Amino acid sequence: EAASLTRREGAGGLAQWVLVELQGEVEPRESGGLAGSLLGDLHYTREGIPVLIVGHHILYGKVVQLEKPFAVLVKQGAGEPGPTGPHTHYTVTALIKTKLLFKTRPKPIITNVPKKV
Amino acid sequence: SLVIRGEKDEQAVLCSKDKTYDMKIADTSNMLLFIPGCKTPEQLNADQASCNIIHSQIAGFSNNYWELRRCRPKLKKLRKLLMEDPYEGPDSQKDQTSTFSKYTTEDLLSLIQASEEEILHQLQVIDACKIEGYWRILEFDYEMKLLNHVTQLIDSESWSLSKVPLRTCLEELGSLEPTEMIEHILLSYGRKYIDDAGEVYFEMHEDKICRAIARMLLQNAVKFNLSEFQEVWQQSVPEGMTARLDQLKGLALVDKTSRPETIFLLKVEDLPEDNQERFNSLFSIREKWTEVDITPYIQDLCAEKQTVGALLTKYARSSMQNGVRVYNSRRPIS
Numbered sequence: 001e002a003a004s005l006t007r008r009e010g011a012g013g014l015a016q017w018v019l020v021e022l023q024g025e026v027e028p029r030e031s032g033g034l035a036g037s038l039l040g041d042l043h044y045t046r047e048g049i050p051v052l053i054v055g056h057h058i059l060y061g062k063v064v065q066l067e068k069p070f071a072v073l074v075k076q077g078a079g080e081p082g083p084t085g086p087h088t089h090y091t092v093t094a095l096i097k098t099k100l101l102f103k104t105r106p107k108p109i110i111t112n113v114p115k116k117v
Numbered sequence: 118s119l120v121i122r123g124e125k126d127e128q129a130v131l132c133s134k135d136k137t138y139d140m141k142i143a144d145t146s147n148m149l150l151f152i153p154g155c156k157t158p159e160q161l162n163a164d165q166a167s168c169n170i171i172h173s174q175i176a177g178f179s180n181n182y183w184e185l186r187r188c189r190p191k192l193k194k195l196r197k198l199l200m201e202d203p204y205e206g207p208d209s210q211k212d213q214t215s216t217f218s219k220y221t222t223e224d225l226l227s228l229i230q231a232s233e234e235e236i237l238h239q240l241q242v243i244d245a246c247k248i249e250g251y252w253r254i255l256e257f258d259y260e261m262k263l264l265n266h267v268t269q270l271i272d273s274e275s276w277s278l279s280k281v282p283l284r285t286c287l288e289e290l291g292s293l294e295p296t297e298m299i300e301h302i303l304l305s306y307g308r309k310y311i312d313d314a315g316e317v318y319f320e321m322h323e324d325k326i327c328r329a330i331a332r333m334l335l336q337n338a339v340k341f342n343l344s345e346f347q348e349v350w351q352q353s354v355p356e357g358m359t360a361r362l363d364q365l366k367g368l369a370l371v372d373k374t375s376r377p378e379t380i381f382l383l384k385v386e387d388l389p390e391d392n393q394e395r396f397n398s399l400f401s402i403r404e405k406w407t408e409v410d411i412t413p414y415i416q417d418l419c420a421e422k423q424t425v426g427a428l429l430t431k432y433a434r435s436s437m438q439n440g441v442r443v444y445n446s447r448r449p450i451s
Contacts, residue, residue, distance in 0.1 A: 002227055005119040005131075017176070018155035022148045026178075039150075039175060048158035063157060070182065072151060098157055103147075 003088035005073065014092065017072060019099035020052075022059075029055070042100075050100045057106035063098060070096040122230045131185055135234035138185040150178045189420060190231030192239045193390040196254070198228065203256035204248060207295055219251040244305040246297075255301075261333050263302040264326065266290050268355040271321070278357055281307065283317040324364045327354050331365055332382065340381035343371060366413035370403075385414050392418050396432040400446035405436075407443055 007014060020042075028034050040054035052059040073090040121140065123129040129140045153176050201218040220228070222237075229236055245252050255263070270289055271281055283303060290299050303309070306326055307319030330353050335341065351360045362371065367385040371378060383402065389395045399406065399414055412425050419425060429435070433444040 001122070001124055003121040005121070007118075015153060017151050017153045018157065020150040020152060020155075020175075022150065023146075024148070026148055034178075042155075042173075044158040044161060048162075050158070072176075094151075094153065096151065100155075 001087075003090060005090045005092060007092045015094040017094045017096045019066075019070065019096045021099050021101045021103075023103050026054075050102075052100075052102055053109070054106070056109050058109050059102040059106045060104050061100050061102035064101050066097055066099055072096065122227070124228075127191075127230060130188065130191070130230045132230075132232040135232050137188055137190040137231050137235060139188040141184050141186070142181050143184045144181045146180075148178055148180065149182070150175050152176065187421065189418075190229075190235040190239070191390065192229065192231055192235065193386075195225065195229050195231075195236065195239055196243055196386060198225070199243075199245060199252060199254040202253075204246075204253040204259065205256045206259045206262070206298075219253070221250055222252065225252065244301075246301045248297075257333070257336075260302070260305075261329065263294060263298055264306060264329060266293060267299070267302055267306075268326070272356055278323065278355070279320040281319040281321060283309075283319065323358045327358055327360045328364045328368060330354050331360070332368060335369055335380070335382040340372070340379045343378040343380045346380050367416075370410065383414075385417065388414065392428070392432060396446065397450060400433075401450045405438060405443040405445045406433075407441060411444060 026034065026039065028037055040052055043051045043053070045051060048063060050061045050063060052061065071092045072094040074093045076089045076091055120132050121129055122132055131138045131140050152173055155173050156171070198218075198220055225236055226233060231239070240252060243254060245254050247253070267281070267286060267290070270276075270286060271278065274285070276282070281303070283300065286299055286303060287296050303319045306329070307321045309317060309319055311317055327350075331350055334346065334350060334353065347360070347362075354360050368382065369380055370383045371380050388398050395415065395418060399411065403410075408425070408429065411429070415425060415428055418428055429444055432447065434447050435442055435444050437443070
């Protein structure tokens with residue numbers, strides 16, 4: 001049994017994606033799943049520190065160059081078993097060499113704190 | 118390109134053209150989001166023009182990923198498959214029948230968890246040959262018969278062991294055995310070279326020939342009286358060759374504790390491929406081993422840049438016995 005992996009055809013080589021790593025889980029605000037919903041806003045400070053705003057929380061992270069880059073594989077068809085050659089095929093669609101790691105505790109953003117009650 | 122190989126009952130491996138990697142799933146409690154086209158700070162700095170909002174889609178997320186670790190190719194199965202139907206010579210009745218249990222290169226590539234180059238290299242190491250498109254191992258008796266033809270011819274022609282002419286071998290022995298087999302045995306037990314006149318010669322491997330003859334003698338009994346064995350062995354090897362015990366590393370083991378000393382067949386290729394199972398097997402054969410004795414039986418377990426010493430530290434416990442360092446099992450062996 002075998003499955004083969006090849007790089008995606010096309011001009012310009014493989015796409016470069018970025019990984020965002022969050023501690024814990026992301027839940028949708030309303031029921032209905034995550035697909036199509038806005039996660040949040042990503043900013044970078046002048047020093048290059050990534051800042052993620054999710055709902056009313058703010059997370060600070062850091063840019064990490066991955067020691068072991070990732071390859072993103074897309075499965076192409078389960079395929080019927082053939083007499084020769086692999087039946088399953090994965091295409092290497094993109095490489096990930098950088099990740100934005102957010103592991104500090106999210107801080108709630110409080111906008112208006114009156115000094116005196 | 119790369120290939121993932123493995124049967125349903127095997128752990129998957131990933132193979133490049135010449136390397137093999139174990140595949141494991143790594144889990145993380147963190148959430149990994151992958152974002153095509155997401156820019157890093159450096160990329161944004163360089164692109165001063167845009168201060169607009171870039172709408173990016175998260176392509177997907179995951180809690181796990183596949184991790185690769187370079188490993189030894191899993192080649193024990195190769196010998197096992199080829200031993201299903203060893204080649205016994207053209208006169209054997211067996212070969213006329215089916216092609217069941219016969220393997221082409223393509224068959225082996227789909228069954229063996231190793232890269233193509235590692236498989237082809239191992240086929241050479243075990244002296245396999247291609248007969249009618251199928252890879253075959255010679256049945257040992259047939260192999261020794263072929264070797265014997267050659268050594269007898271060397272003796273009767275009084276050739277130097279380092280200058281055995283291919284052409285004459287084929288002429289003299291061609292009526293007894295297929296010429297491909299004569300050439301194969303010369304390639305297995307000698308080093309091929311071409312002289313200035315363009316003639317093909319073989320420099321015979323003394324160690325390998327002596328070793329094969331020892332195997333032939335040892336496989337007929339459970340164990341032998343060491344000194345008797347050495348005498349018979351020396352008498353059996355071709356004129357001009359010296360039989361030495363160090364030629365038998367990984368093939369036979371001497372028991373120095375028995376009186377008289379004995380020797381018995383123990384082939385490393387018959388032992389388990391997995392590290393822990395190999396050590397368990399060795400320690401059930403003998404409780405305590407010296408490093409010199411055990412090394413030939415664990416050498417093949419060493420990963421890239423790993424030493425025998427490192428393996429012993431991991432899988433064995435050492436102690437001193439009569440001033441000599443010995444190794445035994447870390448756990449009780451049933």
